[in-house]
Amino acid sequence: MRLKKQSLVPWCFLAIPLTMYAIWVVIPVFQSMLFSFTHRDSIMIETRFVGFANFIRLFADPQFHLALKNNFVWLLCFVCIPIPVGLAVALLFNLDFGGNRIFKTLYYIPMTLSFAVIGTIWAWIYQPDFGVLNSFLRAIGLPGLAKQWLGDSRYMTGALVAVGVWRQIPYIMILYIAGLKNIPIELIEAADIDGTSWMQRFRHVVFPLLGPSTIMAVTISIIDSLRSFDIIYVLTNTKARAAEVLASYMYSSAFHYQDYGYGSAIAVMQFLITFLFIVFYVNNSLKNEIQR
Amino acid sequence: MKKFMVFAIICVFCVSTLFAQGVKESAKQELIINSYMSDEAPKNAFAAVVAEFERQNPDIAVTVNTTAHEQFKTLLPSWLTSRQAPDVVTWFAGYRMQSFAKRGLLEPINDIFPGGSFEVEFPQSFKGASSYDGNVYFMPQSWYWWAVYYNKAVFNRLGLSIPETWDEFLAVCEVLKRNGVSPIAMGAKETWTVGGWFDYMNSAVNGGEFHQQLTMGEIPYTDPRVRKTFEYLIDLSQRGYFQPNATSYAWQEAATLLFKGEAGMYLMGQFVFDVAPADLKGDIDFFRFPTVNSKEYAVDTPTDGFMIPKNARNKDAAKKFMAFLATAEAQKMFCEPLGRLAANTLVPPLNAEAAKGLEMVKGASFAMQFYDRDAPEEMAAKGMNAIIDALQNPARLDAILAALEADRVRIYAE
Numbered sequence: 001m002r003l004k005k006q007s008l009v010p011w012c013f014l015a016i017p018l019t020m021y022a023i024w025v026v027i028p029v030f031q032s033m034l035f036s037f038t039h040r041d042s043i044m045i046e047t048r049f050v051g052f053a054n055f056i057r058l059f060a061d062p063q064f065h066l067a068l069k070n071n072f073v074w075l076l077c078f079v080c081i082p083i084p085v086g087l088a089v090a091l092l093f094n095l096d097f098g099g100n101r102i103f104k105t106l107y108y109i110p111m112t113l114s115f116a117v118i119g120t121i122w123a124w125i126y127q128p129d130f131g132v133l134n135s136f137l138r139a140i141g142l143p144g145l146a147k148q149w150l151g152d153s154r155y156m157t158g159a160l161v162a163v164g165v166w167r168q169i170p171y172i173m174i175l176y177i178a179g180l181k182n183i184p185i186e187l188i189e190a191a192d193i194d195g196t197s198w199m200q201r202f203r204h205v206v207f208p209l210l211g212p213s214t215i216m217a218v219t220i221s222i223i224d225s226l227r228s229f230d231i232i233y234v235l236t237n238t239k240a241r242a243a244e245v246l247a248s249y250m251y252s253s254a255f256h257y258q259d260y261g262y263g264s265a266i267a268v269m270q271f272l273i274t275f276l277f278i279v280f281y282v283n284n285s286l287k288n289e290i291q292r
Numbered sequence: 293m294k295k296f297m298v299f300a301i302i303c304v305f306c307v308s309t310l311f312a313q314g315v316k317e318s319a320k321q322e323l324i325i326n327s328y329m330s331d332e333a334p335k336n337a338f339a340a341v342v343a344e345f346e347r348q349n350p351d352i353a354v355t356v357n358t359t360a361h362e363q364f365k366t367l368l369p370s371w372l373t374s375r376q377a378p379d380v381v382t383w384f385a386g387y388r389m390q391s392f393a394k395r396g397l398l399e400p401i402n403d404i405f406p407g408g409s410f411e412v413e414f415p416q417s418f419k420g421a422s423s424y425d426g427n428v429y430f431m432p433q434s435w436y437w438w439a440v441y442y443n444k445a446v447f448n449r450l451g452l453s454i455p456e457t458w459d460e461f462l463a464v465c466e467v468l469k470r471n472g473v474s475p476i477a478m479g480a481k482e483t484w485t486v487g488g489w490f491d492y493m494n495s496a497v498n499g500g501e502f503h504q505q506l507t508m509g510e511i512p513y514t515d516p517r518v519r520k521t522f523e524y525l526i527d528l529s530q531r532g533y534f535q536p537n538a539t540s541y542a543w544q545e546a547a548t549l550l551f552k553g554e555a556g557m558y559l560m561g562q563f564v565f566d567v568a569p570a571d572l573k574g575d576i577d578f579f580r581f582p583t584v585n586s587k588e589y590a591v592d593t594p595t596d597g598f599m600i601p602k603n604a605r606n607k608d609a610a611k612k613f614m615a616f617l618a619t620a621e622a623q624k625m626f627c628e629p630l631g632r633l634a635a636n637t638l639v640p641p642l643n644a645e646a647a648k649g650l651e652m653v654k655g656a657s658f659a660m661q662f663y664d665r666d667a668p669e670e671m672a673a674k675g676m677n678a679i680i681d682a683l684q685n686p687a688r689l690d691a692i693l694a695a696l697e698a699d700r701v702r703i704y705a706e
Binding site: 039057062126127128129148149150151152153241242252255256257258259 | 480669
């Protein structure tokens, strides 16, 4: 009886947060899935069941294709740039040198800034006539490279991804710093005594032991790249169609165009794509970890 | 014990004072107004109107919640459906209002007008855009015009005269360009600024009625006449007459180029004066959009005003406020500092600029509200993006128009 009461206690403490999570996260997710099979506006006055019509429209929608393509660019860049750069920076800051803590703090600052601040800073950096970036390019004799970064459809996505990557690197750095601290120093010393080079130690000892951190870093980068919205919103207010991603298209469809059903369909697609990526990657990685 | 007693007495005193204040305040009615007038000048003008209403109605406490214009448009539907809707909201006449009235989200206000009906002090021509299905739901407060604003100092320095035809306009642009002045400012970061260009170019090339039919979804975007309008705009861009990097400038930032003389002209609404420095206002004037194929011209005359949500908590106070806003006195108080035209016909043009605007509007053969007020929001949003896309990628014009047409078929079918 006492054991039964004790096992109930944690659930009592969890009841309120779980209820809130269910109300504000789980139930709305299922509601969105239901809405995706309806035609409804955000005022929710005219609602009718349309089956898969929203999804059929989605697959034929060139704007959806563009959003998907842009999201793929985000995914590729978020996996290929912040992870190796974050790891490199983490390895550097894992060494003991003067000013280590100060540099670590400075590198972490982007993570502490709100997206509104980030948007304001980078809007000025990207300003084509007097922004820092184009002014610098002109000053070093490269005026041809001074582009309309947030106004030209050819460069918009790249410019926005650069901001996202700049913010993501410190996050990955912190993950890897924590992972490096967990590596037993005896293993490193033993490898050193055996006469291995730094690269051999990294390849055969350090990197494999950073497996859990890498899984976490890649998973988070995939999720963050697929749900990227904040940076696009603050820098373009979702008006720049050329930089459209799934999250911004979902927002515009639901709240600007009042097409809640279609916006929900986009949200469902985004969820499915993210879910499939994560399940595939985590499953694969955990299998490799277990085998090791 | 003594310290505890003193502390307790102080607490009781403070709490009772707070409650007393609450009781005093609760004797007043509360009126909540949600407004999109976030620019300084109209915000201050409206605050003065509200202060006067409170002075005349000391039993009503007014709270004005100001939201930035673009965010207001997104939030309004959720406010209108809320069980705790605001009592009064600012909004636009025309289709944008009628779509809410059609869904039963607005309170009829037939009885708030001076003299007992709309037509006594308001123009009959405004009634259509303020009504739906026989009831008036929208109280027009002010209206203004869009025109080509120009820097007089730049024009005088270069010996330019006001162009009346398209060829004359192109000639003026060429002179400005050759003298290092951006001929046309265009802050297209928010995209709606190109809506004015589409309204004026299409009505100049094809006529006002054609443009109205297009915004009502009756003309396909693949029609050769619509293509011609796009070609005129692309031609301006290809000649280098639009300011460089226009899509990186907000409309206010582009206006600064006009005020400083770095741009010669700016197709914009009269509210451009709201952001003009006081010492530079005298350098800015306007002329009507040049004609292309006919001597007749159309004008954009967006009408701003107020509505009462159906779910407003204090409809009595809301109607009292609307009745006050409809009076010539209140409309003059708002329009005078801004140079706008009051909807109430008893208020004459309040300065020379307003009188000139009124004459220009009176001479027009056709009046439009604005692209994103005459057409469904999604259609207008896609149309404006299509214009920017066409200006940046003219070789893709056919594909752009085909995509726009597919959107038109879907949007108007719904």
